[in-house]
Amino acid sequence: MNAFKPKHQRLVLVSLALIAIIAAGLLAAWALRTQADYFYLPNEMVEEPPEVGRAVRLGGMVAKGSVQTMADGVTVAFMVTDQTEVRMPVRYSGILPDLFVEGSGVVAEGSLGADGVFVADNLLAKHDENYVPRELQEMDQHRAAKMAEETTVGLE
């Protein structure tokens, strides 16, 4: 096999390494733009729905009184809402996360079905009192702000 030109071996090695790493970086940048899952709130998903079948995340509150178990005993349907009171229907087959309750926050990973129902492959709920999915933390702040607004009405 050909030996590297002795004088420039270090230069050749450094360039090859740089080329490979830059290639990896470019590839990563391209793939990240196409493969990252975008996060939607219910009103965003209704206004600008993602393509059917594209992996995205939907986050919001589980609407009170909306959770229904289907006849097979393992599929649940429920509505996810946000501050705008838009309701987005979601269907999920599987074991519900431990702290999945009505009126509490949830992030659903999945994709929009052709029938306009969001089909979740996985649900991330509040894990315990201290853990809230990242996307929902902001929402809790919103809610707190809203509550503060409501409770201080007329106090000025």
Next chain:
Amino acid sequence: MSAELGLAALWMAAALAFLQLAGGALAQRDAEAPLAALVRPAAMLQGLLALFSFAMLLWVFATTDLSVKLVASNSHSMKPMIFKLSGAWGNHEGSMLLWVTVMALAGALIGWLEKRLPEKTMQATLAAQGFVAIGFYAFLLLSSNPFERLPMPVAEGNGLNPLLQDIGLAFHPPTLYMGYVGLSVAFSFAVGALLTRQVTPEFARVMRPWVLGAWVFLTLGITAGSYWAYYELGWGGWWFWDPVENASLMPWLAATALLHSASVLAARDALRAWTIMLGVVAFSMSMVGTFLVRSGILTSVHAFAVDPERGTFILALLAVYIGGALLLFALRAGSVSEGRRFAAMSREGALVFNNVMLSAILGIVLLGTLYPLLTEAFGVRVSVGPPYFNPVGAIFTIPMLLVMTIGPLLRWREDNAERVRVPVAITTALIVTTALFVMLAAGNISLLPLLGLAIAVGLAVASLMPLRGRNLLRTPLSTWGMVVAHFGIAVSLLGMASESAFTEERLVAVAPGDTTEVADWQIELEGIDPVAGPNWTAMEARLLARRGGGEPHELRPEARSFWAPVQQTTESALLTRWDGQLYAVIGDQAPDGRWQLRLWWKPLVTLIWLGGLLIALGGVLSIIGRLASDIRRRSADRREADEHDDLAQIRGGRSGPAGELV
């Protein structure tokens, strides 16, 4: 009282780290400087003090001293003793203290034992170690004091997150920290060598056991963490590309590259600057990992709290250490003379290829982990998961694995393709045959698992080839280490590919007495019983699993409710067979009284972790082999020196210390 003693010890250890830095720095100008002699003792004493401080923390947790804030917020008097103790590091402050303790002990160990390098290089190394330690002491003492007292003791503690009350997890963080911190020693050696311009094969030999040790701990930590996530989270997955998992994978990738390039430097005196660079990168990845996990910038199952002050502090530490080391590298790399040359077709060539591929994979994982943080700054929220990491990582992993089949067979410096034609032909034939066979037998299978299965078989055989024609009893342990570790990669890969290609899943609602099927198993729900543990109650399902009508085996998955803190967890039940695992999770009760049951049959899944253990075993064999040959070499040198000495005496010449005569 013990909390105050622990805190005092921590302050003293921090002061000693200063002394170590100052002494090491002064010694660079004047080897006779009075502080220079104190560098090693300071490192040793600092290690002892940090250990004492950590022992005090264990003590306040063991006695559940509820006047200490950390105990009150993370422990509970009713907890079993083992979880009281593991609770000491199952939180931010305690885990940072553990970090610093392990680091100080590592510094103490090199200060005490390491005598091979020139003293000046050792002093520079210990100064670097002290410099890194100071930052972490400052972080602990100024923003994360684990010994903080409450103004009023509380009546009862808050408890520990039940997910963390698990024996596997009790030992998971310490294992990873040993890995992270072992890399800090590699970093310090790299900085010491760079400062004193001693980038030599001897430096690589001194650094190598530390890199290997760190790498073994990281391997074990990742393996254990993966198994923990697999059975504890009840999702049936073993790797989620969670940022916290990536935080342990990135240092592992860098350490893997580093230990291979250190081997080239030790054996062939090539890749000098590259090895130094990797030493800096590997520890940088440990710190990036610590930052990601500890700053709360990512909220995931593992992240405990959000506290921007701490995040900023660690970010500043990162900037100082990584920036400083890279600056030093930029200034000094030019003065590191070029090592010995080699042909592209050589052992070195294959190792360089492996290094470049590992660096590329590292870059891909790093970008994928940081991307969501970056976009969030611009108001776009995304998450990055398997659809990114799997294919993009595979583009670089597959060529690396293919070169791995042949690299160990190549000769150093220069080789010709003719000589390795037969092994290459055998490996290629194996890979192609396996791929064709799997395609015919399994039909519809996606590309990555197919390639994984095929390459795993080829690599498993190829990894044993370096033993061909050798007397197995006389083969050096370090060669065995390499063979076992490479074989472990193949075993683990086989498990991963098989799990993702052939897993069968079943999700049903069943009433007691009903039978359901997954793969060739029949599973009957016998009944559901309420059970109670020390700090939880649970609904426990009794499942009878039969394979093709054979002997029944019992599985008992649970849905647990903890009361301190209030939380539900699912406890999966596993039935392990030689060819796979049956995995069962019990869910909620449907309104009609049936119970949700989720079942998986995962063929060969256990090979994933078995392979991980083999990889770690390979590392251990290699360390033992290297240390043993090093001790042999040293005692041979000493014998030779003694003989020389005796000879000189017999000849009636001037007798004196051996060193003067040699």
